Amino acid sequence: MTERFWNASVTDLLRVxxxxxxxxxxxxxxxxxxxxxxxxxxxLAASAQELRELQERLFAQSRAGEPERVLVVLQAMDAAGxxxxxxxxxxxxxxHGLQLTAFxxxxxxxxxHDFLWRIAPRVPGPGVIGLFDRSHYEDxxxxxxxxxxxxxxxxxxxxxxxxxxxxxVADGVRVVKIMLHVSxxxxxxxxxxxxxxxxxxxxxxxxxxxxRQLWPAYMSAFQxxxxxxxxxxAPWFVVPANSKWYARVAVQRIVIEALQGIDPQWPAAxxxxxxxxxxxxxxxxxxxx
Amino acid sequence: MTERFWNASVTDLLRVxxxxxxxxxxxxxxxxxxxxxxxxxxxLAASAQELRELQERLFAQSRAGEPERVLVVLQAMDAAGxxxxxxxxxxxxxxHGLQLTAFxxxxxxxxxHDFLWRIAPRVPGPGVIGLFDRSHYEDxxxxxxxxxxxxxxxxxxxxxxxxxxxxxVADGVRVVKIMLHVSxxxxxxxxxxxxxxxxxxxxxxxxxxxxRQLWPAYMSAFQxxxxxxxxxxAPWFVVPANSKWYARVAVQRIVIEALQGIDPQWPAAxxxxxxxxxxxxxxxxxxxx
Numbered sequence: 001m002t003e004r005f006w007n008a009s010v011t012d013l014l015r016v017x018x019x020x021x022x023x024x025x026x027x028x029x030x031x032x033x034x035x036x037x038x039x040x041x042x043x044l045a046a047s048a049q050e051l052r053e054l055q056e057r058l059f060a061q062s063r064a065g066e067p068e069r070v071l072v073v074l075q076a077m078d079a080a081g082x083x084x085x086x087x088x089x090x091x092x093x094x095x096h097g098l099q100l101t102a103f104x105x106x107x108x109x110x111x112x113h114d115f116l117w118r119i120a121p122r123v124p125g126p127g128v129i130g131l132f133d134r135s136h137y138e139d140x141x142x143x144x145x146x147x148x149x150x151x152x153x154x155x156x157x158x159x160x161x162x163x164x165x166x167x168x169v170a171d172g173v174r175v176v177k178i179m180l181h182v183s184x185x186x187x188x189x190x191x192x193x194x195x196x197x198x199x200x201x202x203x204x205x206x207x208x209x210x211x212r213q214l215w216p217a218y219m220s221a222f223q224x225x226x227x228x229x230x231x232x233x234a235p236w237f238v239v240p241a242n243s244k245w246y247a248r249v250a251v252q253r254i255v256i257e258a259l260q261g262i263d264p265q266w267p268a269a270x271x272x273x274x275x276x277x278x279x280x281x282x283x284x285x286x287x288x289x
Numbered sequence: 290m291t292e293r294f295w296n297a298s299v300t301d302l303l304r305v306x307x308x309x310x311x312x313x314x315x316x317x318x319x320x321x322x323x324x325x326x327x328x329x330x331x332x333l334a335a336s337a338q339e340l341r342e343l344q345e346r347l348f349a350q351s352r353a354g355e356p357e358r359v360l361v362v363l364q365a366m367d368a369a370g371x372x373x374x375x376x377x378x379x380x381x382x383x384x385h386g387l388q389l390t391a392f393x394x395x396x397x398x399x400x401x402h403d404f405l406w407r408i409a410p411r412v413p414g415p416g417v418i419g420l421f422d423r424s425h426y427e428d429x430x431x432x433x434x435x436x437x438x439x440x441x442x443x444x445x446x447x448x449x450x451x452x453x454x455x456x457x458v459a460d461g462v463r464v465v466k467i468m469l470h471v472s473x474x475x476x477x478x479x480x481x482x483x484x485x486x487x488x489x490x491x492x493x494x495x496x497x498x499x500x501r502q503l504w505p506a507y508m509s510a511f512q513x514x515x516x517x518x519x520x521x522x523a524p525w526f527v528v529p530a531n532s533k534w535y536a537r538v539a540v541q542r543i544v545i546e547a548l549q550g551i552d553p554q555w556p557a558a559x560x561x562x563x564x565x566x567x568x569x570x571x572x573x574x575x576x577x578x
Contacts, residue, residue: 060491087383094376095389096422102385133385188573195566201558202349209568213575269490277484279498284477286502 005043008032010250011257016236022223027183028242033249040245044252048092051256055129057264059097062127064267067172070258071123071130072251075137076180077218078208079190081241081248082133085180089252090131099124102133115139115157116164123168129255136161137177140225145217158228165234174258175234178251179222180241184215294332297321299539300546305525311512316472317531322538329534336541337381343548344418346555348386351416353556356461359547360412360419361540364426365469366507367497368479370530370537371422374469378541379420388413391422404428404446405453412457418544425450426466429514434506447517454523464523465547467540468511469530473504 010032101122110118124130143149194200230236241247299321390411399407413419429446432438483489519525530536
């Protein structure tokens with residue numbers, strides 16, 4: 001299924017490399033596949049089992065002490081499809097092995113600490129796939145655009161993020177950073193749809209239009225953040241997201257390939273299997289009232 | 290679909306009532322349906338959308354200040370199918386609105402506090418569906434059977450649990466307590482399957498056989514716990530679980546009916562929709578480089 005759907009490694013195609021220019025990424029493109037929406041939806045469903053088995057192996061091997069885990073960082077403009085990625089890709093995972101954190105505007109207490117203070121405790125433990133729906137990158141995106149921090153402080157943060165992520169990698173965290181990239185025209189349509197449907201009003205925030213007015217400043221902030229924090233061990237992926245079906249299969253495949261990179265294995269039993277089979281068999285003789 | 294699958298309200302059928310006797314529940318029975326495994330699997334898939342929409346409404350109305358949420362407490366002997374319930378029923382929910390907590394043997398720190406100390410912080414917030422995979426009921430089940438606490442302390446806990454749950458209900462938490470009920474013969478088969486498959490060894494714990502040897506004591510502890518803590522607002526449901534398909538559709542339906550009891554509504558917009566449509570339209574005139 002996968003071989004036919006993808007005509008190249010989407011992980012290779014979307015991974016940010018030296019000389020990256022966000023302006024050169026077409027949000028409507030679908031690198032690595034020509035299958036279209038219907039094919040994309042079929043691929044998404046067909047690969048769920050592969051994703052789940054890798055997750056289960058990762059979880060299982062952690063019970064035997066293996067430290068590996070995955071952290072996916074998801075960043076995007078409003079209405080770019082983060083929610084859909086959560087509900088259509090990460091919802092395929094077993095809930096026990098998934099830890100989802102949605103970072104909102106920092107609270108007063110959070111603002112009184114270094115920007116990584118609220119992030120660090122949400123790093124997933126061994127065997128778990130963590131998803132950050134927004135993240136420490138907000139601290140160099142909206143905070144840069146809105147000048148919520150000084151230029152010096154923003155500058156400091158790029159290095160702090162790189163150091164922080166280096167520490168995660170050393171602990172066995174596979175760090176995957178994803179920007180969903182929509183065009184401003186596509187965003188306008190999606191916001192307009194939310195305004196047109198009373199069942200979607202709760203997803204709409206007047207602040208979305210305020211931020212939208214600063215689109216070029218946000219694209220510039222993304223470009224700089226990605227440049228400054230893209231490292232071999234904690235790479236960025238920029239996923240064209242005007243087509244929801246494409247963004248979903250691309251993120252699914254990136255996560256699958258991250259898990260394949262770990263290559264998790266079923267752990268050996270830490271008990272004597274034959275002895276346990278005998279003990280279990282002996283209980284069948286018990287006479288219970 | 291539902292009307293044809295269920296020939297009676299499964300919530301009514303499985304709800305514990307006065308005079309309840311666990312020994313009278315046949316773990317192989319399938320109250321409320323004669324559809325069988327294939328029909329059950331179809332029903333489980335067909336009702337996913339209904340479950341998700343109710344969940345989304347619950348989440349949405351909480352954004353407007355509504356306090357309601359759901360807490361499902363899941364208790365069972367080992368290998369009774371808790372994992373399957375999580376992965377086949379709760380996995381249907383949107384991850385953002387689901388908070389899953391697996392309670393393990395208490396740590397040293399947890400043991401130094403009252404038994405509810407580790408439980409209370411895991412109660413879901415407004416709009417969220419919480420699932421306790423094991424719970425405060427372990428403190429009157431294994432702790433009673435194994436005499437980890439004195440008889441007086443166990444006695445005190447039934448009342449403490451009832452008081453604790455009364456407080457939850459007052460806060461807008463719909464409390465749903467579920468025992469998955471398997472037969473000891475069915476458990477033996479499932480444990481045997483785990484021992485036979487190296488990919489399942491990580492799920493096996495030699496302690497499972499130790500607890501299994503105390504089956505009658507556990508059934509008695511369940512009977513007493515259910516009797517003492519079954520209240521109109523925080524009811525128990527005993528779900529026959531020898532058929533995995535039945536346990537899954539039954540739990541799914543119980544959760545759906547709990548949500549229907551809340552009857553969550555899309556919240557009204559807290560902004561001027563027409564004004565926002567104008568503001569959004571105005572951004573389409575912006576000339577970005």
